[in-house]
Amino acid sequence: MKPPVFDYIAATSTDMAVAALAAAGGEAKIIAGGQSLMPMLSFRLLRPSLLVDINRIPGLAYIEEADTCLRIGALTRHFQIETSPVIARHLPVLSAAMTHVAHLAIRNRGTIGGSLSHGDPAAELPMIAVLLDATLHIESVSGQRAVRAQDFFLDALTVDLDSAEVLAEIILPKLPPNTGWGFEEIARRHGDFAIAAVAATLTVSDGSIRQARIALTGVGPTPVRAAAAETLLIGHALENKLVESVARAVRAAIAPEDDLHASADYRRHLAGVLTDRALHAAWRRAQGEP
Amino acid sequence: MSEAPEMHVRPKIVGARIKRTEDPRLLTGLGAYTDDRQIVRPLHVAFRRSDQSHAKIRLIDSAAARKAPGVVAIFTAVDLSEDVRTLVATSRMKDYHATPIFPLARGKVRYVGEPVVGVIAQSRYQAEDALELIVIDYEPLPVVIDPEQAVRDGAPLLHEEAGTNVLVSREFKRGDIDAVLASAPVRVEGRFRMHRKTPVAIEPRACVAEYDAGRQALTLHSATQVPGIVRDALAAALDIPGHRVRVIAPDVGGGFGGKGSLYPEEIFVCAAARRLRRAVKWTSDRMEDLLANTQGFDEIVDAEIGLDAGGHVLALRADVIGDVGAYSIYPWTAALEPIQVVSFLPGPYRIEHYRGRVQAVATSKAPTGPYRGVGRPTSTFVMERLMDMAAARLSIDPAEIRRRNLIPADELPYKAASGIVWDKSGFHECLQAACNAIGYDAWRARQKTARANGRWIGIGIASYAELTGIGSRISVAPGMPINTGTETASIRIDSTGAITAAFGVASHGQGLETTLAQVVAEHLGARFEDIRVIQGDSAAVAGGTGTYASRSMVLAGGAATLAAQTVRDKILNAASHLLEASVGDLAVQDGKITIVGTDRSISFADVARAVYSEIGKLPQEARGELAATKTYDPVFGTTSSATHIAVVEIDPQTYQIRIDQFVVAEDCGKLVNPLIVDGQVHGGVAQGIGAALYEEVRYDPQGQILTASLVDYLVPSACEIPSIQVTHVESASPTTLGGFRGMGEGGTIGALAAIANAVADALSPLGVDINELPMTPERLFRLIEAAKAETRS
The missing domain is CATH 3.30.365.10 (Aldehyde oxidase/xanthine dehydrogenase, molybdopterin binding domain)
Structure with a gap:
């Protein structure tokens, strides 16, 4: 379990990083926290000719509040997000999700940009990005582009990021007023990748749901939004019959697979149970309960 | 004086x-662990390991690898055949078939992960780079992966010279089992499956051999539990007198039995160091640890007890298939684990009639060896499940049925049906102390209320006894190459x-x-x-x-x-x-x-x-x-015993199991240091919880290992382990000097069964049997879904 030979550059600016990526002709990988990349190198599952280290680029790690959104630099560590008061105030569902991301030692090192770029099918951050309609800013020598999180995750460990591109910034719209949230995850052990996880937000006014968002991870190759299930909620108050039909719609919307830790059937079962719990939690919070 | x-x-x-x-x-x-040892210009080994489950080695082409940067030497089994005498884990047991211990696979590979070629280079990185350049031409042979198929006549053979895959079989018998069972008023039986585990010491194995050419002396630093055994074996294998072979186990980061046998890698680094007159070092990485460390507990047990109407066990019968993996390890032999299952199955109970039959079956998996508890985690799981199943059938409380069957103090020493003699130990005292410590009756009352509210709470008891500190009279019995008494x-x-x-x-x-x-x-x-x-x-x-x-x-x-x-x-x-x-x-x-x-x-x-x-x-x-x-020499050794009680709650929707309380009352005789005893019990229970709920080595039907990383092989972390209460019972003066009883393994032995019984108890309203460990959420989901489907139909 030793990595094969590779070259290494410690970039000091994003321009330098993307230039190095471009020059490597598709053979380079970015290293940030290294929490997924290093094991893959050690297993020799990846054989990049060059590692471009972005850890020393100044100004890539930040959490900034704007009027309608939060901007998070790609190099921001999980721990910073987990403990950020700004995020706790505006996107508490993200704060809650962060406690499920691996363990403290990993959260001290791992980055949001790394997690999203890696695209693990059972990770929390991709799911939250999809839930919150994040926009991802990507840079390369040929310029900048923006991708909606919904369109970014293409398949397991496959994202819309060219080998010469670097994810630079994540933009998360603030939640509307009167929005409650729920986050439910089942993993084999605390900190493991999710067998199934559901995050939901409900925006409520006059006792009925105006906007509903439900996202899942661990139940398919990419995080998913359960759009049909969300639609069922609009205009209604949350009650058990409705939740049952929403859970059914969620189960129908996903295509989980068997793996060593859980069957597709169990994941589908959990998706329904966790949807129920996440929606009830979101509903309670939308009424101002803690 | x-x-x-x-x-x-x-x-x-x-x-x-x-x-x-x-x-x-x-x-x-x-x-200072083995890998920390500072040596001048050491050479590093990387092993090319088999990616085949069972195959003939047609050809090994190392030509390109020899030219790779930093490579100093490359050895195959043939290259070392003159350097190393073959060791065999002998046994006097009849129907035992030994398998030879080679430093590298010879002629054939028998499990994925078996070392085939050793590359020695200036650095581990260079050695691993060179591994990829070696071409091995394998001729695949029929898979020998399912132990129940492997025992059948005509099954493909892993060791042709043995003429069978059954490396040893044995029967323990006392009384007229068939007649007593046939006439027993109550009979409960089950087919139990304990899935394979691997020890996962935090420090993987490591060894470094230094050869002093001037003195013709070899020093091996090895992360081993058994430096004396390794020294004696190396002296024989390498034909060097004992005073010129020294084996040092420096600080060692856990073993759990997994560092308790002689390993091919230890022989290899020594042979290579002597040949090259250089220090040669190998440190296992985690993948090698999961592939090629000795594994443990892999049994299928069909067992039945017959009882009278008062819940007294009259007879016990068991048929065990133990999947021992590819080789009979040195010096313990493949008999170690499975035979202990039938030796200890009657447990601390008064059972007159018994028949336990066991077959140790070779399959193309990593060899099994000692793992904390050896045989007894499985035997205790089976016996304690049967006791609870019988209690449920007879509507007797689980604590009470144990009270009725535990050997009373005045009948100790007691010769168990398998031949083991229990000396005085606190069988009843431990049960009572554990019940007191956890507040057993109060929990039963709480459980009743919780059930009425739709909550699934379960209370599980496990009582067991083990032989510890065994002396020469017992350890001579299996006729191993050494006497450990x-x-x-x-x-x-x-x-x-x-x-x-x-x-x-x-x-x-x-x-x-x-x-x-x-x-x-x-x-x-x-x-x-x-x-x-x-x-x-x-x-x-x-x-x-x-x-x-x-x-x-x-x-x-x-x-x-x-x-x-x-x-x-x-x-x-x-x-x-x-x-x-x-x-x-x-x-x-x-x-x-x-x-x-x-x-x-x-x-x-x-x-x-x-x-x-x-x-x-x-x-x-x-x-x-x-x-x-x-x-x-304690001559016979002594008896250690304990009762564990677990309380679990299962989420009726997600089927996640939470352990709410865990109590151990144990008799390890005179405590030398209560802090250390508590620590040993805590660690053992944690390992037992792992075995009960998380840990399982998985191979696919082609013999490829699926649990080659710690993402796939799950060991519990601190978050999964509850606070554990330990109560010490010093019941009676045992037969050993100082009154000590062994207690390193007991935590693991009892915990699996206690958890299994607690889970079964929680699910008893659904009529779900727990007869397989680990009880993962997936297995629970399937059992509960099946039970619900049955209720509906």
């Missing part, structure tokens, strides 16, 4: 809660008055540097802090095997007692001349010899100075070296 008077006036060192003396070193990074202690006071106590045991987390020093201090009359314990070094004493099988405190503690008493006599003898007082008037305490009732005393250092450099002060007969070496 009377020591009784002083014993009353000073605090005992044995029994004191002394913090582990090794911990400051280990916890501040000052420990003795250990030696060598205690010496040097010219500065400092005390060195050397042992053949090899602590790898047990805290023996502390507990053995306590025993020595107690019996020598020395200060605890003046004693240095040397262990884990084959040169420390003439013979010794190591630390495993809950033996070290009993055997090494016994030897320490004998040696310390002898040295104490020598001190007293010399001191009586120096103080001009009779021995009977002297007391030894805190490293000083005092004339009782006076303030006249001299220190050990004063005595040592006289003995070693002022011998004119002493008559001839009092000048003997202040040293003694004693070997202790």
Whole structure:
């Protein structure tokens, strides 16, 4: 379990990083926290000719509040997000999700940009990005582009990021007023990748749901939004019959697979149970309960 | 020599809660593990391991690899055939088929992960780069992966020369089992599956061989539990006399049995070091650890008990298939684990009629070896499930059915149906103490209310007994290459008055540097802090095997007692001349010899100075070296017992299991250090929880291992382990010197069954049986779905 030979550059600016990526002709990988990349190198599952280290680029790690959104630099560590008061105030569902991301030692090192770029099918951050309609800013020598999180995750460990591109910034719209949230995850052990996880937000006014968002991870190759299930909620108050039909719609919307830790059937079962719990939690919070 | 008077006036060192003396070193990074050893220009080994489950090796082409940067040598089995004599784990058991131990696969590979080629290079990186350039042409052979198929006539054979895949079979029998079962008023039976585990020590195995060409001497540092066994085996395999082979187990980061056997890699680095006249080092990475470390517990058990209407067990029958993997490991043989299952199945219960049959079946998986508990985690799981199933059938409380069947104190010693003799141990006392500690009756009441509210709470009891600290009369029985029934202690006071106590045991987390020093201090009359314990070094004493099988405190503690008493006599003898007082008037305490009732005393250092450099002060007969070496043999060993009780709650929707409370009441005899006993029990229970709920080595039907990383093989972390309450029962004086009983494994033995019973109890309203471990959420989901489907139909 030793990595094969590779070259290494410690970039000091994003321009330098993307230039190095471009020059490597598709053979380079970015290293940030290294929490997924290093094991893959050690297993020799990846054989990049060059590692471009972005850890020393100044100004890539930040959490900034704007009027309608939060901007998070790609190099921001999980721990910073987990403990950020700004995020706790505006996107508490993200704060809650962060406690499920691996363990403290990993959260001290791992980055949001790394997690999203890696695209693990059972990770929390991709799911939250999809839930919150994040926009991802990507840079390369040929310029900048923006991708909606919904369109970014293409398949397991496959994202819309060219080998010469670097994810630079994540933009998360603030939640509307009167929005409650729920986050439910089942993993084999605390900190493991999710067998199934559901995050939901409900925006409520006059006792009925105006906007509903439900996202899942661990139940398919990419995080998913359960759009049909969300639609069922609009205009209604949350009650058990409705939740049952929403859970059914969620189960129908996903295509989980068997793996060593859980069957597709169990994941589908959990998706329904966790949807129920996440929606009830979101509903309670939308009424101002803690 | 009377020591009784002083014993009353000073605090005992044995029994004191002394913090582990090794911990400051280990916890501040000052420990030195095998991989830490600093060597001039060592060479590094990477093994090309088999990616085939069962295949003939047609051709190995290493030409390209030999030219790779940094490569110094490449060896295959053929290259080393002149260097290494074949070792065989022999046994006198009939129908036993040994398998040879080679450093590298010879002719054929028999499991994924088996070392085939060793590449030796300037760095591990270069060695791994070169591995990829080796081409091996395999001819695939039929898979031998399912143990139930492998036992059948005509199944493809893993070891053709054995003529069968059944490496050993055995039957234990007492009484007329068939007739008694047939007429028993109540019978419960089950088919139980314990899935394969792997020990996962935090420090993977590592070994480095240094060859001194001038002296033709070999030193192996190895992360092993058994330096003495490895030394003796290497002397034979490499044809070097014992005084020119030294095996040192420095600080070792856990073993759990997984470092308790001789390994091919140890032979390889030694043979290579001698051939190359260079130091050769191999450190297992985690993937190699999961592929090729000895694994454990892999059994299918069909078992049945017959009871009378009062819930008394009349008869027990069991048929066991033990999947032992590809080889019969050295020196324990493939018989070790599966035979213990049938030996210990009757447990601490009075069962007159018994038949236990076992087949140890070779399959193309990593070899199994000792793993904490050996056989007894499975036997306890099966027996304790049967007891609960019988209790449910008869509507008797699980605690009560155990009370009715545990061997009463006045019938001990008791010869169990499998031939094991239990000496006096607190079978009933442990059950009662565990029930008291957890508040058993209160929990049952709470459970009733919770059930009415739709909550799934379960309470699970497991009682067991084990043989520990076994002596020569028991360990001779299987006819292994070695007899493990003795250990030696060598205690010496040097010219500065400092005390060195050397042992053949090899602590790898047990805290023996502390507990053995306590025993020595107690019996020598020395200060605890003046004693240095040397262990884990084959040169420390003439013979010794190591630390495993809950033996070290009993055997090494016994030897320490004998040696310390002898040295104490020598001190007293010399001191009586120096103080001009009779021995009977002297007391030894805190490293000083005092004339009782006076303030006249001299220190050990004063005595040592006289003995070693002022011998004119002493008559001839009092000048003997202040040293003694004693070997202790507990002959039979002793019985340790415990009851574990777990309370779990299962989420009725997600089927996640949470352990709410866990209690252990155990009888390990005289406690040397309660802090360390508690730590051992905690660790054992954690491992048992892992085995019950998380851990499972998985192979696919083609024999590819699926659990080759710690993402796939799940060990519990601190988050998954509840707080564990431990209650100590010192029931009766056992047969060992000092009254010690072994307790290193018990935590694991009881925990699986307690958890299994608690889960089954929680689900009893659904009619779900728990007969497979680990009980993962996936398995629970399937069982519950099936039960619900049955209810609907």
